[in-house]
Amino acid sequence: MRLTGAQMVWESLVREGVDTVFGISGGAVIHLYHALPEYPIHHVLMRHEQAAAHAADGYARATGKVGVCLATSGPGATNLVTGLATAYMDSSPVVAITGQVATPFIGTDAFQEVDITGITLPITKHNYLVTDIRELPVVIKQAFHIARTGRPGPVLIDIAKDVQAAQGEYQYPDEVHLPGHRVPRNDISSPVQQAARMLNEARRPLLIAGHGVILAGAEHALVQLVEKANVPVVTTLLGIGAIPETHPLCLGMAGMHGEAYTNLAMSEADLIVSLGCRFDDRLTGPVSQFGRQARIIHVDIDSAEINKNVVVDLALVGDLKDVLPALIPLVEERNRDEWLARIGEWREDSAKRDILGRESDDLVPQYVIRQLWYATQGNVVVVSDVGQNQMWEAQYFIHHRRRALISSGGLGTMGFALPAAIGVQFGLPHEQVWVTAGDGGFQMNIQELATVVQEKLPIKIAILNNGYLGMVRQWQQLFFEGRYSGTPLLGPDFAQVAAAYGIPGLTVREKSEVEPAIARAVHSDGPFLIDFRIVQEENVYPMVAPGAPIHTMIRRPEASEQG
Amino acid sequence: MKHTVVALMEDKPGVLNRVSGLFRRRNYNIESLSVGHSETPGISRMTVVVEGDERVVDQVIHQLEKLINVTQVFNVTHQPTVIRELALIKVKATAGTRTEIMELANVFRARIVDVSATSLTVEITGPEEKVNSLIGLLRPYGIEELARTGRVAMVRGGNGHSDEPDDAPQATSESK
Known part of the structure; x- marks a missing residue:
């Protein structure tokens, strides 16, 4: 069958079982977008390409299937970089498709030209630059195979614009021939x-x-x-x-x-x-x-x-x-x-030191997370951001289900949670998806609230707002003479920001308000945001000091020692 | 210790970049790297000399194996191997020293491949130690230019390289 390069891409994606892609249009992918409506694939328009990569990553982690993101050449492609590095570090199967300037312009520093295969060499499992339409079906077949087999990881396919526009004979290969791709099959x-x-x-x-x-x-x-x-x-x-x-x-x-x-x-x-x-x-x-x-x-x-x-x-x-x-x-x-x-x-000794055992009216983040667990009995998927919030979530939410915590581990990418949650929600449409984030990380991809609304996603958001880049502040407090350099952080009124996007929200300042606020979010049909104004200088304990052996922990000070 | 690793890889644009990028990013200490065609069309053969202990060379091999374009990797360090390097040495020569230099070259079975009024160009092939010796002897005359290919290696005997890729990594017992 004769197809354009753009049609070949979508036809191949359909054959790979892809039903959702996350992306942003642009000049070098305009042929791809032109052909898209002919295929049964839902395109989620993100507000930043980094978010598209995180969404594809979140989709992959939640489902085990390959997540797909799409971006134009140049800045569109470079914006994917953080998301691809995140997926690479955490072995997440992602296929990223980027447009490249037309073949005759490659190497001329053309408008929006960037060497994205060169840039992503160390952060992808493999990548391709396609300058010949005859290679396109084989490359796509290989890319999906590489992404999902062995140790999974991201694969990038950079497709020259003229290849997308060209016509060629389409035949999708049944199997891949990749002698250099080893999946261990040795006798164990x-x-x-x-x-x-x-x-x-x-x-x-x-x-x-x-x-x-x-x-x-x-x-x-x-x-x-x-x-x-x-x-x-x-x-x-x-x-x-x-x-x-x-x-x-x-x-x-x-x-x-x-x-x-x-x-x-x-x-x-x-x-x-x-x-x-x-x-x-x-x-x-x-x-x-x-x-x-x-x-x-x-x-x-x-x-x-x-x-x-x-x-x-x-x-x-x-x-x-x-x-x-x-x-x-x-x-x-x-x-x-x-x-x-x-x-x-x-274990008993640790339980004695647990902050939740203490009588206090302070709005501590540990309490918020534990209340979220109580309210949902853990039957939700949590997408956590990076920093103190991530550690509190890991410590105080009791995960009894598989694939129900999605987080950026290896790269530690702040701003991961909200866009990843979008991918998670598409992958698991019947699950309630919660974002837990700090006020710092949340502001790094806050624009994706618009995507949540446009796609009518019922994602719930809990911001643990302490007005600091909290993990760094904690290090400064403990190891850098308490000098809070570059960590105090001014945030907006998140509930009002949510309202501006059309998302209902609440600000919680008192411990007594936590439970009803979470209950409201849990039972709301659409998206919901809660801005928890937590104790500002709460630390994550225990903590192993950087460079110290793993059994030498800084424990939570006894109640009497705490100021 | 120096290890000799031979890798076969697809002869495609950017493959060398992937390999050298891997060495740079993983901070491997690469002494030399030489690449050219192999016996199979479309497959290049690379010889790498890696400085480090067994653990480092194991890492290099397994990381190389992860590259999709790399089809086979062998550690030939502990096998009987023919190892050769080629060097071109342009050395200053006067009427007084020319014969001396030519005699030195003769001893090493090196060839004089170019002669000018002020210099001689010597071509030598052999194991690195032999190349190093000649360079050492020529240095006093004044070396104007030096080009070395780096090591190429081939296991002696047998029928071509083993079809078995390198084994799974071995744990280094009692080495903690």
Whole structure:
């Protein structure tokens, strides 16, 4: 069949199962937009290309399907960069399509020309510049295949404008031929046996569940393994939801802002089994001190992660979807009462220090998050932004469902939450989607409120507003002589801003107003925004000081010590 | 320690850029890199010399393998290998020193490929140590220009390179 390049793009996307794309039009994609109405694909007009990339990323994380974003050449393409880097760091399957100036103009510094394949080389799994229409179908087929197989990641396709306009014979390939694209299929039986033996012998074993468990869809297998071996499990930030946080063997998130008992378990363990986690520095602290008492097993689909940050005793390269079911029959049911009792004691000590146990009328963010959990019983999808708000959400919302926390982990991209939530809501139209954000990050992509309204999305927004770039302020308070340089932040009246966009909103200043405000949002049909004016200088505790070993936590000061 | 890594990759625009960009971004210490056609049309062959311990070279190999355009990667460091480098050395020569230089070149089985009134250009092929020795000996005469290709390597014997890609990474036991 003869099609234009633009038609080929949409036809191929339909064949890949794409029904929603997030983008912004422009001169170098005008042919693509011209052909779009002929195809059953809903285009979501974002207000910034960065938001389009985050939305595609959010869609991908919520559904496991490939998210697609679209931008024009030059500034449209460069605006995608932060979103692609975010997706790359968190292994999210995204395909980004950009327009490029026409082939004869490439390399001439033409209007809105930028070398986006060059720019995105280190932040995409792969990328393409298409200057010949005959390559277009194969490239699109490959791009989707690469994005979703193995360790997922973003792929960018840059298509010259004249290729979009040209006509050619269209035949979509049935399969891809990519000799350089390796998906591990090696025999894992020997390392699996060894791992089982090490796990059976361990007296104080601990699992770390990372994002890989969720990406592999291996959550059920994880629970089976944990229950059979009777072994406690901690998660990374992105591993939250890999096992229900209500599970007695789940110790929650570990790392810089992990609970003390979680980090103590990690440093006291005699065997650490990492499942789909890449030993990020926010999890490990200084690697020389990480798991000092432990032998370490690293299970990952990406062989390049083995021995990258932490040198391990056993490497198991494979898909967790295969590895865990292979491991389960080999692990023995063991009594680990002593180890679990020790963790239980640490856990009780942490509970005593919990701010929620204190009598106070202060509007603290932890209370807001916990009330949000009470009101929804955790049956919503939370998209958190970056900073203190992200850590409070991770600590105080109890996630018992898979893929129900979406957050920018590796890159830590402020401004991620609102646009990502738009993608999440399209991916999960029947779920209630909540954005939790700080006043700083929310202002970084606040323009997307217009997209929410235009697309009639019932997204709920909780802003934890402390008038600071709070995480940096916390570091300044604790490690930089209390000099609040560049962190006090003037924000607008967010409820009024929401109103200007046509979104109902509330400002909450008192603790007593939290519950009714959340109830109103939960039961509203459309979008809703609540601006929580929280205690300004509340800190995230516990905290591991930068560069300090992971078991040396700065704990919340006792009530009497706090000013 | 120096490691020799051989990679086969698609001969397409930008592939070398992907490889060199990877080395730069991951902060790998690359001593030399040489690339040219292989026995298969459309496939280039690259030899990289990496400075670092086993862990570093493992990382380099696995990161290279992640590049979609890279089809195969081998670490040939611990295999019997033919290693060669080619250098062109333009050295100052006067009527008094010309014969001396030519004799030195002879000893190294190097060839004189250009002669002018004031210089000689010597072409030498061999392992780096041999090339280094000759350069060391010629330096006192005054080297005006030097061009080295970097190492190319090929495993001895057998029938072509192994079809098996490099194994999954091995954990370094007891090394923490």
